Amino acid sequence: MSLSLGGPIEPRVEELQGKLKELQRGRKELEEELQRSQTLRDTLEKEHEALCTEAYKLEVTRKEREDSYKTLKFAWEDVESDLKRQQQLNSKTKELIQQYTFHIQETKLKHRKLRMKFENQLQQLMDQHKHLASVYSPERLPAEVENAEKANEQLLKAEELKLIHLNHLSERTTDTRGPDLRAQSSVGSEEAGCPFQAVDQDAMLKHSAWAASHNPPPPALARRPCGTAGASPPSHS
Known part of the structure; x- marks a missing residue:
């Protein structure tokens, strides 16, 4: 070109x-x-391969952490449920402890009352034993027997005086009414022995009550039958 x-x-x-x-x-x-x-x-x-590798690792780590999170979540739910059950059990245990404590205190109070009652009864028994020991001691027995014999003699003397007085009154009433009533008065005096003895027995009972409250009971007095020689002195009529 x-x-x-x-x-x-x-x-x-x-x-x-x-x-x-x-x-x-x-x-x-x-x-x-x-x-x-x-x-x-x-x-x-x-770099892309490295990033892909890193992303894969991160994805694996994410999945592992998700699995760990799920496992921890389930474990936390189990722990939470166990905690709730434990709290309920603790509340029930506290209630039982309070009930048992109240029951123990009530039982202690009952035992204390029973112990005090027993101690009072024991003290009363000890006092009674001491009193009985002091009353029925061998040292006091002769004096008590002597007192009982004296009281018995006094009662017998009072009985004789009463019988003499009653016989005297009977004789006076017989003398004033006349000879026709003497036979009836003699029969009445024999039947009146039992009322006189009833009066004597009343006095003896009073003495026995007084002796039982202060001393041992005196020896039993022999009961005399009605109409005997010892029941009344011989009549002067």
Whole structure:
């Protein structure tokens, strides 16, 4: 083409050489850019692989942690339910302890009352024993027997005096009423022995009550039958 135009060929060659050099430089730059891009791509691929690996590891870790979270959640629910049961059991145990404490205190109070009652009864028995021991002691027995004999003698004397007085009154009433009533008065005096003896027995009972409250009971007095010689002195009629 340049030949047909008739222009110089050398400048065109130089121009083509310059363009070739420029193209070579551009190619070289493109190759370098491509190499850098390739290097960058390799780096990015490596980083991507590393990121993928890291993401996979993180995903595995996430799943493990999710599993751990679920396990811990179930464990926490079990612990919470156990805690609630334990609290309920503790409340019931506290109530039982309070009931047992109240029952123990009540039982202690009952035992204390029973012990005090027993101590009082024991003290009374000891006092009675001491009193009986002092009353029925061998040292006091002769004096008590002597007192009982004296009281018996006094009662017998009082009985004889009463009988004498009653016989005297009977004789006086017989003398005043006349000889017709003497036979009836003699029979009445024999029947009156038992009322006189009843009066005597009343006095003896009073003496026995007094002796029982202060001393041992005196020896039993022999009961005399009605109409005997010892019941009344001989009649003067």
